[in-house]
Amino acid sequence: MPIFVAPSGTGPGGYNPPPVFPLEVPAVTWTDARGRTTELGHWENGWILQPGIRGFDMPAYQFYTDESPAIDGNALRGVRAQAREVFLPVTFFDSSRADFMSRKRSFLATLNPKLGPGTITATEVDGSTRTISAYYASGAEGDFGQDTSGMRWQTVGLTFSCPSPYWLGGSVHAEFGGTVAGNWFPLLPLTVRNPQVIGNITIDNPGDDVGFPVWTITGPITNATITNNTTGESFTISASMLSTDTLVIDTRERVQTAVLNGTTNWWPNLTTSSVLWGLTPGVNDIDLSITGSTSHTKVEVDYQPRFLTA
Known part of the structure; x- marks a missing residue:
C-alpha cells in the first residue's frame, strides 16, 4: 500500500x-x-x-x-x-x-x-x-x-x-481585399510585400512541419491562381464567381475539397495541374493572382501550425 x-x-x-x-x-x-x-x-x-x-x-x-x-x-x-x-x-x-x-x-x-x-x-x-x-x-x-x-x-x-x-497550435487567420493596401491588412504572422493587398504576401509558418491552409474566396472573380513560390506549387480556379458567391478550398490532408456556397462541389473547376499545397515551416512567399475582382472581393486564409511536441 x-x-x-x-x-x-x-x-x-x-x-x-x-x-x-x-x-x-x-x-x-x-x-x-x-x-x-x-x-x-x-x-x-x-x-x-x-x-x-x-x-x-x-x-x-x-x-x-x-x-x-x-x-x-x-x-x-x-x-x-x-x-x-x-x-x-x-x-x-x-x-x-x-x-x-x-x-x-x-x-x-x-x-x-x-x-x-x-x-x-x-x-x-x-x-x-x-x-x-x-x-x-x-x-x-x-x-x-x-x-x-x-x-x-x-x-x-x-x-x-x-x-x-502532430500537436496543433492556435488558429491563424488573415483577410485580404480587392482594393489598395490598408483595407484588409493581415494579422501577424502574415505580412504584405508590396502596395497591393491582393498581390504578393508572405506567410510565416511557426510550426515544425507543413501546415495546410483553408482558403475562403468571396466573389466576384473571373479566375484566380494562388501560388506558393517557396515550393513552386499552385492551384487555379477556372470559373467565375458572383459577388454573392463564397468558395472554400480546404487543402488539409485527407480532406481536400472545393465547395461553393456550402453545397456545390467545385473540384471540377480546379485546373488539372492544380496542387493543394501546404505551408512549409518558416517564411512562405505567396502570390494571390485574382482577376475580375472588385472592392467586394475578399480572400481569407486560416490554418493551424503543426508541432512535433506539445
Whole structure:
C-alpha cells in the first residue's frame, strides 16, 4: 500500500485525496466529441495526473527504403511520421462513494470513441496551448487492486490513439481585399510585400512541419491562381464567381475539397495541374493572382501550425 502523501488542504467536501501526489506538469484537459471538458490535473476538483505521462514529445517515424544486391546499406525513399499514442495516468476521487461513482460514470462516458474524436489540450504556464485529436483506446477497464482504487478513488492509465502525430497550435487567420493596401491588412504572422493587398504576401509558418491552409474566396472573380513560390506549387480556379458567391478550398490532408456556397462541389473547376499545397515551416512567399475582382472581393486564409511536441 503506498504511503499517503497529500498537499496542504483537502479535496472536495473536505475529504483527503488518495495516496498520491499531484504531478507538476502543464495543465491537461480532455474534451470529448460533445464538448464535455475534464481538467485532468485539477487536484482541488478531484483530478490528479500521475507520473508516467507519454506521447507529448516526438512522434515515431517510419522509413521507406530500397536495397540492391551487392551494394551496402540502402536507399531512403521516403519518411513519414506515424500516428501516435498519448498515455495519461490519472487518479480521480470524491468526498463520498455516491459522488465518486457519479464522477466516475460521467467521466468514463466521455471516453466512448464511437462518439467521435475528442481533444487533448496541453496548456503551459504562459497560457499558450497545443491540442491533438484523439480517441480513447484502453486503460479504463477497471483494476480494483489496493494500490489502484478505493471506495472513493481510482487510478487509471488512459491510452489515447491519435490519428495525426502532430500537436496543433492556435488558429491563424488573415483577410485580404480587392482594393489598395490598408483595407484588409493581415494579422501577424502574415505580412504584405508590396502596395497591393491582393498581390504578393508572405506567410510565416511557426510550426515544425507543413501546415495546410483553408482558403475562403468571396466573389466576384473571373479566375484566380494562388501560388506558393517557396515550393513552386499552385492551384487555379477556372470559373467565375458572383459577388454573392463564397468558395472554400480546404487543402488539409485527407480532406481536400472545393465547395461553393456550402453545397456545390467545385473540384471540377480546379485546373488539372492544380496542387493543394501546404505551408512549409518558416517564411512562405505567396502570390494571390485574382482577376475580375472588385472592392467586394475578399480572400481569407486560416490554418493551424503543426508541432512535433506539445
